Amino acid sequence: MSKFTVDLHDSYTNSKAIEASLNDAFFYVYESKIKTLEIIHGKGSGQLKKRVLRYLNQSELKQKYHRVEKDSKNFGRTFVHFKY
Structure with a gap:
């Protein structure tokens, strides 16, 4: 599995x-x-999106992922990319 979705x-x-x-x-x-x-x-x-981005901006979490991508075609979703 290469992608997991949470709604x-x-x-x-x-x-x-x-x-x-x-x-x-x-x-x-x-x-x-x-x-x-x-x-x-x-x-x-946009309040829920801001809350998600604040969550992802925590220093202990930032160490675990590679980058965050805000979908340019669909503003209602965000991708978090991991590099192992």
Whole structure:
């Protein structure tokens, strides 16, 4: 498997569920050595996307991935690329 997808649409109002979903997906991908994590946060007002980017900007997480790509064709998703 080269890509894993997590959809945050269902938990957009519950901050603990968002954090838990991101943690579970991030560490599952990292431990399974999957190359790409696709985070679907939706377009909306952009608040959920900002929250996702703040999460990914944590120093202990930044060491684990190679780069973050904001999809230029679909503003409602973000890719996290891992390099092992």
